[in-house]
Amino acid sequence: MDISTSDMGLVARVENLTKSYGTERTRVDALRGITVGIRRGEFTAIMGPSGSGKSTLMHIMAGLDSPSGGRVWLGDTEIGGMDDTRLTLLRRRRVGFVFQSFNLVPTLDVAGNVELPFELDGRRPSSQELDWIAELESSLGLVDRLSHRPHELSGGQQQRVAIARALATRPELVFADEPTGNLDSRTGREVLALMQGATRQYGQSIAMVTHDPVAASFADRILFLADGLVVEDRGHMEAAEIATFMLTMEQAA
Numbered sequence: 001m002d003i004s005t006s007d008m009g010l011v012a013r014v015e016n017l018t019k020s021y022g023t024e025r026t027r028v029d030a031l032r033g034i035t036v037g038i039r040r041g042e043f044t045a046i047m048g049p050s051g052s053g054k055s056t057l058m059h060i061m062a063g064l065d066s067p068s069g070g071r072v073w074l075g076d077t078e079i080g081g082m083d084d085t086r087l088t089l090l091r092r093r094r095v096g097f098v099f100q101s102f103n104l105v106p107t108l109d110v111a112g113n114v115e116l117p118f119e120l121d122g123r124r125p126s127s128q129e130l131d132w133i134a135e136l137e138s139s140l141g142l143v144d145r146l147s148h149r150p151h152e153l154s155g156g157q158q159q160r161v162a163i164a165r166a167l168a169t170r171p172e173l174v175f176a177d178e179p180t181g182n183l184d185s186r187t188g189r190e191v192l193a194l195m196q197g198a199t200r201q202y203g204q205s206i207a208m209v210t211h212d213p214v215a216a217s218f219a220d221r222i223l224f225l226a227d228g229l230v231v232e233d234r235g236h237m238e239a240a241e242i243a244t245f246m247l248t249m250e251q252a253a
């Protein structure tokens with residue numbers, strides 16, 4: 001019998017996960033048998049050289065791409081073989097996303113963007129959920145921008161809206177893909193501190209793909225990928241230590 005993912009304190013898990021692209025002659029093995037769990041209530045960074053499989057791993061864990069082999073769970077739900085309709089529903093209800101390019105809806109104001117996940121789910125937020133949204137908007141410094149459109153906001157403000165939107169439904173897991181890639185370093189640090197705060201204050205589980213040692217230094221745990229495998233699983237590290245480690249990995253490759 002399988003041990004349930006939540007019994008292990010995990011919010012997501014992959015087992016012997018493989019992913020190959022292309023046909024026999026052009027085949028690329030992006031993931032070559034990964035077994036790893038994302039722990040509940042932690043901010044986990046996924047790092048590794050370009051092409052090591054970070055985005056592929058994140059996309060499969062988030063139900064955006066399908067595995068070639070192995071098993072994938074979100075919470076206690078096995079999602080590896082799910083059809084697109086069920087995956088779409090699951091993503092909508094149980095996962096949040098923060099992307100490098102913010103991905104806000106340009107025609108909606110800030111309040112409309114934050115409430116979009118409810119709209120997409122065909123319902124209005126409950127009064128409890130509205131209280132939560134108001135708390136998020138306040139702690140993310142968005143209260144005096146609620147009727148602004150994305151183009152009227154700075155990059156940092158847009159990313160804060162995306163974070164509020166990702167947290168609004170209290171998803172089991174938030175996936176962040178290079179969330180500070182389009183921000184200057186000071187604004188990037190502010191955004192990372194807010195994400196770290198969501199984990200510390202609200203117990204939000206976050207998995208973040210990044211190249212940036214400074215971004216990864218905000219995480220509680222760092223998974224290092226190389227050539228489609230997890231090669232190191234570390235706790236918190238300082239940025240300089242991460243940068244040195246990455247350099248050693250690249251030299252070894």
Ligand SMILES: Nc1ncnc2c1ncn2[C@@H]1O[C@H](COP(=O)(O)OP(=O)(O)OP(=O)(O)O)[C@@H](O)[C@H]1O
Nearest residue numbers: 021022028030048049050051052053054055056057
């Ligand atoms: N749709 C695709 N078709 C073919 N090959 C792909 C596809 N997506 C990814 N790959 C290949 O799979 C490997 C892993 O790619 P992936 O994007 O997961 O790496 P990454 O670590 O996220 O890289 P980066 O840091 O550059 O974004 C790479 O060799 C890449 O070229």
